[in-house]
Amino acid sequence: MTALPGHGGSGYGRTVPAVPVPAVPAVPVPAVPVPAVPVPASPVPASPVPVVAALDLPLARARHDRAAERRDRAGLLPSLYADAATRVLLVHGDRLSVADAGGRARLAWRGPAGLPAPADPAPTPPPRPDAADDPADVARDTPREQEPPLWLYLGEHDGVAYVALALPQTDAALATLDVVPGWATLRDLDHLDDLEQGLATEAVALANWHAVHAFCPRCGAPAQVRAAGWVRWCPVEDRELYPRTDPAVIMAVVDDDERLLLGHAAHWPAHRFSTLAGFVEPGESLEQAVRREVAEEVGLSVCDGRDDVVYRGSQAWPFPASLMLGFRARVAGTAADPAPDGVELTQARWFTRAELSERVRTGEVVLPTRLSIARALIEEWFGASLPGA
Ligand SMILES: [Zn+2]
Structure with missing residues (x-):
């Protein structure tokens, strides 16, 4: 008979006599004083950004x-x-x-x-x-x-x-x-x-x-x-x-004059303008995806401050399998001109609120459908509902 070492009293067929283990007296452990950690007055530091309700999508x-x-x-x-x-x-x-x-x-x-x-x-x-x-x-x-x-x-x-x-x-x-x-x-x-x-x-x-x-x-x-x-x-x-969903970021990019950046994609109908968007890549955070997409599509740098990429809400977009994650993103200054990549985007420009309102009225700009998160981001920036389906 063979027994595994350490499992029972007989190892490899030989009987090993038990060795008495002397009792070890307990050593008293001196109490080490642990300094108290000061608790801040408020667990959440006051934010310079007002808390805004997420978009109703x-x-x-x-x-x-x-x-x-x-x-x-x-x-x-x-x-x-x-x-x-x-x-x-x-x-x-x-x-x-x-x-x-x-x-x-x-x-x-x-x-x-x-x-x-x-x-x-x-x-x-x-x-x-x-x-x-x-x-x-x-x-x-x-x-x-x-x-x-x-x-x-x-x-x-x-x-x-x-x-x-x-x-x-x-x-x-x-x-x-x-x-x-x-x-x-x-x-x-x-x-x-x-x-x-x-x-x-x-x-x-x-x-x-x-x-x-x-x-x-x-x-x-x-x-x-x-x-x-x-x-x-x-x-x-x-x-x-398991069912998969593809995360995509979509962002209302604004500058320090509160102008909004909209682009026209190569495959869209004439006059359609909308916010920039793109799929999140493997290994990338949402904020990184926002900055990368804006840089790739229009050559602009989104500011990298804590409050420069702000989450605004999400909705499924099953055409066929996206989850759209909406953001407001800030580009510093007022002089930066967008440079559309010419592949995904053929046009990109800044709009003031008055300019966008006027161009929507004349039909020079056609906004995305009311079902889209793009429309909600644009109207949140504008501050009111805009005409058009
Ligand atoms: Zn298989």
Whole structure:
């Protein structure tokens, strides 16, 4: 018999007699006086910047409970499918099902009856491949059928469950419906109430993620949908994949004369001017992204004081997967001329409030839509609502 050293009294078959350990008297430890740390009068130093309420943004007004704790509940989707009270919103590509309500499109919620049933979530994982197998080989041999319609659990409000049904992006998928609704994109629906706006934004954002994550990004295997639409799972690597959101900064850049910098992007319609914006890069803070984007797009340096890049609010922008983080950023002085990079931006200029108001009135400047955080940043700087859709 072999015992591991240190586990029991016999090491390598020999009996080792216990050695008596003499008792060690406790040594008294003298108390070391620790000086008291002076407590400042106020834990938060007075800020020279007034505390301003965050922007009230149209795509950040959800009223429902996402009820994330229910997503993993066994049988959630089949039970919601069997309940005529469940409200279902159809999603097809970037479009939502709508119905006409007094000349304005409203979301066309319906019951589950007549819709395809939720697919089985494959409760038993298939055996993992032999360690010697290349996951890419296994993935290549796995059949890739057209994805079925996906049931996506959105949450609850006032005791009602809301789900989205993301249809395959084919005309054939529409032909299976008992009633073919009208369709509209989220961009067309800037007049929804807060509950519907929140549900629609969540539905589009989650459906967009599924549309481009049908396969594991590492090994290429078809990734199965789990957790009522909130997880995909790679059966080859036993790995869970979660919905992604791409952070982007968007900034109202002002100078010491309180002029606002707006630019015109190469791919925009004529006369459209808006705030600068760009994606946050890996390993970068939001403030660094603000400074880098302003330097890249117009060649100006944002001041690097503590209060020169100020967060103003955020909203999802699921076209297809952005989270827009809004800032006010200051460029020192009043003489700096923007130099558009000629690639992303073809024009950039400073506006006083009077200039912007006049040019919007004459149509020389067309502002971004009211659904956008850019519009909110511009109107916050202006101090009032500006005309135009
Ligand atoms: Zn994989």
